Amino acid sequence: MDKKLKIAVISSKGGVGKSTISMQLIVPYLFERLEHERDRVVSHYEFDDENNDSFSFGASCLSKREQVSVSSPLLREVVTDILSKDETICLDIGANKTTMTLIEALNDSGMIYFLDLVVIPMLDGEQDGINASFIYSVLKGYRSDLKFLFVLNRAKDEEHAQYQFENFFGDVRGIFKNINAVKDNIFPEDAQNYLLMLDDDIIKYSRRFGLTAYEMARQDRDFANELKNLRSGISQEEAIKLLSFKNYIAKSAKKYNDSVLQKAFKKIDLILQGEHNE
Numbered sequence: 001m002d003k004k005l006k007i008a009v010i011s012s013k014g015g016v017g018k019s020t021i022s023m024q025l026i027v028p029y030l031f032e033r034l035e036h037e038r039d040r041v042v043s044h045y046e047f048d049d050e051n052n053d054s055f056s057f058g059a060s061c062l063s064k065r066e067q068v069s070v071s072s073p074l075l076r077e078v079v080t081d082i083l084s085k086d087e088t089i090c091l092d093i094g095a096n097k098t099t100m101t102l103i104e105a106l107n108d109s110g111m112i113y114f115l116d117l118v119v120i121p122m123l124d125g126e127q128d129g130i131n132a133s134f135i136y137s138v139l140k141g142y143r144s145d146l147k148f149l150f151v152l153n154r155a156k157d158e159e160h161a162q163y164q165f166e167n168f169f170g171d172v173r174g175i176f177k178n179i180n181a182v183k184d185n186i187f188p189e190d191a192q193n194y195l196l197m198l199d200d201d202i203i204k205y206s207r208r209f210g211l212t213a214y215e216m217a218r219q220d221r222d223f224a225n226e227l228k229n230l231r232s233g234i235s236q237e238e239a240i241k242l243l244s245f246k247n248y249i250a251k252s253a254k255k256y257n258d259s260v261l262q263k264a265f266k267k268i269d270l271i272l273q274g275e276h277n278e
Contacts, residue, residue, distance in 0.1 A: 048094030
């Protein structure tokens with residue numbers, strides 16, 4: 001992919017996993033879509049004066065990370081400088097007041113037209129749906145052709161996703177007839193552009209290693225074989241336990257990459273190509 005993509009992860013609600021989605025999904029996606037090995041570093045900008053969650057992925061080699069102050073009086077110029085660079089970029093935009101401050105800076109500078117995609121993460125609470133629809137409406141009002149992806153984060157499984165995220169899909173049980181579905185009433189033309197970010201131990205454990213699940217899936221260390229070589233060493237009990245845990249992590253990462261991340265990458269490709277996948 002020759003084009004240097006620029007994707008923003010935005011939600012006005014805290015705690016929905018913006019940095020997790022940025023680092024575990026969007027940065028790996030952008031990294032994998034870079035064609036030339038020498039260019040395979042994603043620029044990750046975290047706009048947040050209170051948190052710098054992306055730096056907990058300190059061992060990750062997929063991106064170069066930079067925290068940007070939202071309180072800068074020259075924010076419009078800062079946003080212009082960043083998005084005009086010939087770089088593949090992920091913008092990780094903080095919640096609350098930060099969200100609208102950044103959106104206004106994007107609009108005032110005209111840099112909103114440099115975004116290829118906006119990703120809105122959400123959990124299954126009612127307020128998440130309200131905030132997601134609000135951010136969608138504001139951005140859509142500023143740029144009608146802007147492309148969106150809704151990430152339903154920490155999904156339990158695919159089979160029960162509609163029930164877990166009923167605020168997004170609508171009253172699937174047919175119980176609350178007077179409740180308006182976010183999907184049907186707020187953003188009908190883009191509501192099909194969603195994917196599930198399944199909850200999994202690997203998301204938690206990979207962060208403890210300072211890496212992404214995507215990177216852990218790509219490691220070539222054969223932990224299972226190392227375990228075989230240690231199985232007769234009773235005095236090496238702790239080493240065996242550690243290798244067993246790492247073997248579990250490696251297998252979990254590969255499974256998550258194949259069953260969740262790679263499917264998500266294809267979905268993002270379809271959205272960027274202008275194809276809706278029902």
